[in-house]
Amino acid sequence: MSVYLTMILRTATLLFLLPFSISIMAEVEGNCELCHKFPGIGRYTQTESDPAKDPAHREKFILYIDDELYDASYHGKIHCKGCHIGVDKIPHTDVPKVDCATDCHIRDPSVDKAFSHKKIVDDFRKSVHGVDGSRSEDKSGLPVCKDCHTNKTYHIDIEARVGTEDFLKVCNECHQSEAWTKRFFEHMLYRSLKRRTSREVIKLCSRCHMDAELMAKHNLDYVAGFKETFHAKAISYGDEDVANCLNCHAPYQLGFSPHRIKSARDESSPTHSENKIETCRQAGCHMKAQLKFGAGSRVHPSPGKIQLVGRTTTTKTTTASREAEKKLLADTLFEAKVIGWIILFYKVLIACVISGFILHRSLDIYAARREKRIMRSLMK
Amino acid sequence: MNSHAENTRYFVRLTPSQRLQHIILVVSTSLLIITGYMVQAEAFVIQSFGNYGDTVFWLRGWIHRIAGATATAICVYHIFYVLVSKEGQSWFIDMIPRPRDLLDVWQNISYMLGFRERRPKMDRFFYLEKLEYWSVWFGMTIVIVTGIMLWTEFYWPEFFLRIASAFHLGEATLATLAIIVGHVYAVHYNAHVYPMNTTFIDGMISEHLMKEEHGMQYERELAIMNGTAEQAPTPHGELARLIDDYRNCITYLLARMKGKPGPDTEETRVDDDA
Structure with a gap:
């Protein structure tokens, strides 16, 4: 009897709870905020080494x-899912990583099709x-999309950067949805603004390209010489008129894009020795540059790792390109050697001249003191 | 000669033109050093400019160019000055290194070390002054040439520009340090002139300092003033004296090679001082 009673009670309990569980499922379908609205929600990543004992690496x-x-935000119109x-399901296990090439439910107004980043991903x-x-x-x-598109989580500063409420009033004369005009306007505006300052571009690129270990893994030079160039010095002051990485390696002006960036060894690359001069001559840069300006080797060779430059692993290399x-x-x-000699020459010269001067001046002080002592003793 | 104070007599050391050249060079060089090293500045210095960094950098560039052009102009002017004007020629002739400078080096060092009673009697410009002057010639040539190359960057291969910039920076560093350790010491911290040698402002040098640092010229000037000079010598800028010095040196060396002391040589001076 007691067995039956237990079964009945269990069934009743389950039946009682069922509607609640369904409602939770329903919330998951459409209402992510149910959980994600709580500021405390979060987790630590698990590291392969030892997740629990090593909190520093989490x-x-x-x-x-x-x-x-x-x-x-950028994707504010797109639903989480x-x-x-x-x-x-909760917890969200076995979820595939976000693929930026996914078709959105947003329609691209230019072709009236589902919008997607697929083209750019390809x-x-x-x-x-x-x-x-x-x-x-x-x-x-x-790298993957998110390695460079480290978008700030929220663009709360957009209002401050836009500051064009008056402009929006013009839009809203015809367009009825104010939210839409604002979004559209901001989209256009953001696209016409530089996404990153030159300093940020350098920081972003050097995160990988100045990592010697990572570059060695891909058989590449790590970039260490750039910070010695005049471009880098100007950028460090916040000068936006000089070339950062992308202005030479993927100049929009010449029809290149960071998404189609090419190796300097590629003959169609803007940094290939044959094309370098055109890249230097871009509007606003060294427009008067003579042909020989683009000659020579690397603009920013890595001093320590120069021996790596010649190593190639690709199967595509031809004899000519290898030559x-x-x-x-x-x-x-050769160029590094010449520069090295000049620097060494000046180091030696400076050491000699300055130590000579210091020695001579010290002797001078010594003589002056001696003279003073003698004078004093004479006075007595 | 002038008498500024009651007790002290003063001698003319720098003419107005020389003082003007010096002042222009001081101002332009200081600006060049400051604006030049701003390119090599550490990150915390750059950060201190905050959001005005790019304006500062733009200004830095133009101040550097203007100061560079000014310094170049004054150097070109100086070349004409030493070629054409009388005081320029006199200045230049006295600046030419001569064998006696070597003797001065030797005797001055022995004096400073305490092996000699008195400082050697040096001429209008002693060896360190000559060294500084000629360093400006060589240094300026290098920085002007490389500076022009860097200014007209579009005309040169990129590798040449790297060489130019290595030379420009190296020479600038050498010059800056030499100015600080050499020149600033000589005109500010030297025991005789502390806190500052005002010659570059009024062009005058006191009798005491003249006696101490330019003994030979002092004696000559005195001889002219007192009318005791043997054959109407000029106080400075005598080409004949330069030639004489070289001739004496050669005669002396030739005599030494033959094994007997020369007639009117450095030996005589050593005896005088002793």
């Missing part, structure tokens, strides 16, 4: 989403950073 993930701020596909795959275009044998460390590579290496080494 990264904190804040999973809190502020509704208002999210709406003001538009990108986070496969989130249908371009990127073919670029030197992408899995198809990379010459590296080890494709594991290659060119060899010549480039020889030139780079």
